[in-house]
Amino acid sequence: MNAVHRPLSAWVAQLHADPSGRLALGSVNDGDDRADARLLADFAEDWRRTAVQWGDRHVLGLVHPATNVAVVELDDFGAPIVVSTAAAALIDRAERDWPAVDDALALEFQALAEEPLPLRYWLLERLDAEGAPPDTVFSVLPWELLDRAVAAVRAALDGGVGDLVEIRHWLTPAVRGVSGPLEQLDEALRTRPDLFIVAASALLRNLTAVPVTRIPWSSRERLRGLVVMLGRVDVRLTHLADEADAVLAGPAAGGPAEPPAAWFGAELVSVGYKGTPAPATPGVATLALTASAAARLGPGVRGTVSRAAGGLVVTLARLDPAAPAMTVSTGEPGAPVVPFTRRGAALMAILPWDRPELPARLVFHLPDDPS
Structure with a gap:
């Protein structure tokens, strides 16, 4: 285990006061935005987790007590990652025995569902890379984006038009190789029919290899509905669809193979x-x-x-x-x-x-x- 508090995100900026006395941020990663702050030797020891007051909100940060240096963690756009004080305290507790997450702590993670998406993403991205957390912690990711994208593809397969949904990388701490092919499949059904078999095959093949117990049951059921449709619209997809459906029908995270019998x-x-x-x-x-x-x-x-x-x-x-x-x-x-x-x-x-x-x-x- 590693009890050292280190950045969750790849970018940080040092906090300082500008000439007027207001808080300001220095350059990203001290001028090297290609570096990954999580790997920088500067954060090897003695840092502590904190929630930095930033206007009328708090943002995720680290402070070095001996030097009083503080850094703020940044999202993909270089903006401070907003956090509640309760969430910062939870992250602090998690980092004390990092990367171990027991069932009691995993249950507390459910409170993070209301936190900004960049905070949830970077916490679970690092936790997945360095530990083996319970599947239930990934339920706080934005699975509603997956549900909407699946609904859009199903609508297109039925001859309609669904919402245009951008999942981006938000689900990759839990599963990789699903969002990209799903978005490509949506594009194929809208404007690029030549991509249909390629995108559908990639999605079905990848679904047989992802840790499906990290996907909430309701989202897995929606994926299964799409998989069944794909297996029926083109005989070339039938075998892959059967395999993907069998995997998605497997056990739910920490529970039985199917919802309760009631x-x-x-x-x-x-x-x-x-x-x-x-x-x-x-x-x-x-x-x-x-x-x-x-x-x-x-x-x-x-x-x-x-x-x-x-x-x-x-x-x-x-x-x-x-x-x-x-x-x-x-x-x-x-x-x-x-x-x-x-x-x-x-x-x-x-x-x-x-x-x-x-x-x-x-x-x-x-x-x-x-x-």
């Missing part, structure tokens, strides 16, 4: 016909139910989703007669939770939904769900 999610798979383009506004989909769902509802269960006036009709058929009652929602924040009603041998629910596209997935809750 709830389960199901991806929507649009229904189409071979050789025909996907409709711009798909009206029917089947539900890709998980193994845990089949265990609760019966091995022959089949789920469909279809449009109706004012919403979506969700139908579960071929149920085990002993299958429990349940509710369904889209899983989005604030989405209504609708109970199923029995119609003969099937269960049916009508979800409010007025968007042209179908939801990516549905979430089902069983009566013994503690939530």
